[in-house]
Amino acid sequence: EAQVTQNPRYLITVTGKKLTVTCSQNMNHEYMSWYRQDPGLGLRQIYYSMNVEVTDKGDVPEGYKVSRKEKRNFPLILESPSPNQTSLYFCASSPDLGSSYEQYFGPGTRLTVT
Amino acid sequence: QKEVEQNSGPLSVPEGAIASLNCTYSDRVSQSFFWYRQYSGKSPELIMSIYSNGDKEDGRFTAQLNKASQYVSLLIRDSQPSDSATYLCAAMNSGYSTLTFGKGTMLLVSP
Numbered sequence: 001e002a003q004v005t006q007n008p009r010y011l012i013t014v015t016g017k018k019l020t021v022t023c024s025q026n027m028n029h030e031y032m033s034w035y036r037q038d039p040g041l042g043l044r045q046i047y048y049s050m051n052v053e054v055t056d057k058g059d060v061p062e063g064y065k066v067s068r069k070e071k072r073n074f075p076l077i078l079e080s081p082s083p084n085q086t087s088l089y090f091c092a093s094s095p096d097l098g099s100s101y102e103q104y105f106g107p108g109t110r111l112t113v114t
Numbered sequence: 115q116k117e118v119e120q121n122s123g124p125l126s127v128p129e130g131a132i133a134s135l136n137c138t139y140s141d142r143v144s145q146s147f148f149w150y151r152q153y154s155g156k157s158p159e160l161i162m163s164i165y166s167n168g169d170k171e172d173g174r175f176t177a178q179l180n181k182a183s184q185y186v187s188l189l190i191r192d193s194q195p196s197d198s199a200t201y202l203c204a205a206m207n208s209g210y211s212t213l214t215f216g217k218g219t220m221l222l223v224s225p
Contacts, residue, residue, distance in 0.1 A: 033212075042217035043158070043202065050211065058212060090157055103213065105157035 002027045004106035006091050012112045013081055021076045021109050023091030031094040032074040033058070033103070034066065036087040043090070049074055081113040116141040118205050120216035128224055133190040135219050137203030140184070146206040147179060149188045152218065153199045162188060193223045 004025045013019055025032065033048040035058075045058030049068040063085055065077040074093075078085060091106040117140040127133045139147070146165050150158035164170045164177040164186065176189040186205075190197055200218040207214065 035215075040217065043215040045212055045214075048212060056211070059214075102160050102163070103158075105159070108157050 002104070004091055004093050004104050006089075006106040006109050008109060009107060010110050012114065014114055015082055016080050019078050019081060019111075021078075021089060021091075021111070023074045023076065023106060024072050025074075025091075025093040025104070026072065027093065027095070027104065028071065029093035029095050029104075030071070031096065031103075032068065033092045033094075034064070034074070034076050035090045035092065036060065036085075037090060037108075038087050046076070046089075081111075083113050085111065086113050087111060116144075116205070116207065116214050118203055118214050118216035120201075120203050120219045122217060123220040124222045125219055126222045126224065127193050129193060129195060131193050131223075133193045133197065133221055133223070135188040135190075135201050135203075135221065137186045137188075137216055138184055139186065139203075139205045139214075141205060141207065141214075142184065143208040144205040145208065147177075147186045148204040148206075148213070149175075149177060149186075150202040150204060150215075151199045152202060158202055190221075193221075195223045195225050197221060198223045 007022045034046040035043045044060045047066040049055045089109045092103040094103045119138045149162040152158045162177040164179045170177045174191045178187045200220045202218045203216040204213045
């Protein structure tokens with residue numbers, strides 16, 4: 001089944017404790033992206049990657065890191081989480097760039113930082 | 115800062131009616147636009163894309179684009195209670211690298 005998977009789905013952690021949210025897609029997509037979704041603020045892009053070893057900042061990259069060492073994986077790293085990073089996180093992938101830009105979203109990761 | 119604006123709603127319509135969802139965008143050079151549906155607690159799913167001025171129909175859904183007015187809309191005909199969700203409008207930047215989403219409009223279809 002073609003899909004984007006994220007792990008964990010739910011995470012409660014404490015301020016300052018490094019964490020990684022994994023994202024993996026099995027569709028051989030070139031493009032991957034991370035978003036956070038907050039009430040009243042909508043979906044905001046954190047980082048994106050156009051291909052292996054190519055990453056770039058989105059609208060809200062502060063406090064996050066990413067890497068793209070393999071085409072299928074795009075982990076999101078919070079090296080020192082803070083309460084303002086409590087949010088619902090979505091990973092998404094897309095076959096390529098251009099006008100046909102259907103993004104496939106993962107199921108989401110609900111993160112709480114206390 | 116490129117922006118996509120939507121009314122937050124909720125937009126309430128009776129079953130069988132036409133629901134009209136609207137969106138404006140600030141980046142004049144945006145070329146591609148998308149409507150996503152998001153059920154509560156779920157991830158967004160693409161329902162329509164539109165790239166040219168005019169109307170694009172897919173089943174009960176019609177997307178409309180007016181680049182001169184920087185306006186995108188989504189019409190849902192014969193609305194069903196299962197259409198109750200938040201609808202997200204998104205615009206792609208001119209470099210085809212990022213999507214900017216609106217905050218979404220909640221649609222409630224009552225039986």
